[in-house]
Amino acid sequence: MPHVSLITLGVDDLSRARAFYEALGWRRSAASVEGEVVFLQGGTVVLALYGRADLARDAGVASASAGTEAGTHAVALAVNLPDEADVDALLATAAAAGGRVTRPARRASWGGYSGYVTDPDGHLWEIAHNPLFPLDAEGRVELPDGSE
Amino acid sequence: MPHVSLITLGVDDLSRARAFYEALGWRRSAASVEGEVVFLQGGTVVLALYGRADLARDAGVASASAGTEAGTHAVALAVNLPDEADVDALLATAAAAGGRVTRPARRASWGGYSGYVTDPDGHLWEIAHNPLFPLDAEGRVELPDGSE
Numbered sequence: 001m002p003h004v005s006l007i008t009l010g011v012d013d014l015s016r017a018r019a020f021y022e023a024l025g026w027r028r029s030a031a032s033v034e035g036e037v038v039f040l041q042g043g044t045v046v047l048a049l050y051g052r053a054d055l056a057r058d059a060g061v062a063s064a065s066a067g068t069e070a071g072t073h074a075v076a077l078a079v080n081l082p083d084e085a086d087v088d089a090l091l092a093t094a095a096a097a098g099g100r101v102t103r104p105a106r107r108a109s110w111g112g113y114s115g116y117v118t119d120p121d122g123h124l125w126e127i128a129h130n131p132l133f134p135l136d137a138e139g140r141v142e143l144p145d146g147s148e
Numbered sequence: 149m150p151h152v153s154l155i156t157l158g159v160d161d162l163s164r165a166r167a168f169y170e171a172l173g174w175r176r177s178a179a180s181v182e183g184e185v186v187f188l189q190g191g192t193v194v195l196a197l198y199g200r201a202d203l204a205r206d207a208g209v210a211s212a213s214a215g216t217e218a219g220t221h222a223v224a225l226a227v228n229l230p231d232e233a234d235v236d237a238l239l240a241t242a243a244a245a246g247g248r249v250t251r252p253a254r255r256a257s258w259g260g261y262s263g264y265v266t267d268p269d270g271h272l273w274e275i276a277h278n279p280l281f282p283l284d285a286e287g288r289v290e291l292p293d294g295s296e
Contacts, residue, residue, distance in 0.1 A: 004193045007155070009267070011269045012269055016246070017268060019245070020247065020268050023242075023246075024242055025241075042151055042152060074270075090172065093171065094168075098168050120159075120164050120168050121158070121200075123222070123223065140192055
């Protein structure tokens with residue numbers, strides 16, 4: 001059964017977004033990369049804050065417009081899987097079921113392997129294998145604690 | 149710590165969307181309401197499929213445009229909480245932290261109590277107490293199985 005591992009929110013100001021979610025009680029993980037991406041652990045799903053344009057570029061889609069409203073493709077849901085072959089298989093299944101692969105799977109600079117597909121309504125999914133984010137027995141990502 | 153309980157995707161065609169996610173392995177819960185909302189259990193987070201206009205109306209925001217790309221406010225993340233006072237408290241915290249309450253909390257026809265707030269980048273959150281969706285010890289929603 002697929003599992004939503006991570007939700008990426010495209011944001012205009014990483015510091016502002018981080019301050020907002022920390023005020024609500026989320027905890028920043030040490031996996032965060034200063035000035036680039038903030039990972040927040042909240043229960044069983046990871047929330048990632050990432051530049052809006054960076055997200056669109058990574059996903060191979062048109063950039064969402066900045067502003068006070070969340071624009072097109074400003075959110076990506078991710079399914080993390082145990083290995084690369086699983087990524088290829090789920091992307092193929094999604095394409096056969098009416099999804100559109102916006103960026104085929106490839107090795108990523110961060111050490112993993114992922115691709116993007118939109119569902120029939122245009123919702124963006126990243127299908128990923130990330131060896132740096134181990135999955136527990138239930139398939140959920142466990143981030144390192146800490147907020148340096 | 150807040151917990152993403154549920155992710156609502158605004159869709160143009162409920163049957164088409166349901167077929168897509170079932171093809172990917174999600175299981176429809178018996179909590180679904182025929183022709184209105186589809187709840188899918190996937191690991192530790194619930195995926196809800198809901199009409200795009202219905203979602204915007206419920207959230208008190210402008211409707212996302214239909215089409216092949218996910219538009220503004222076509223996604224809402226939800227935090228489900230143990231009681232109504234928690235909902236009021238988290239909405240107040242979010243507003244104080246720079247969020248915008250798009251629909252104040254109120255009793256819902258489905259028996260719960262919820263309001264909506266956008267984060268500083270416009271991402272939509274529903275803050276809810278839903279007595280019909282009990283929370284487990286980790287704060288996650290456990291839906292009834294089954295797909296009638």
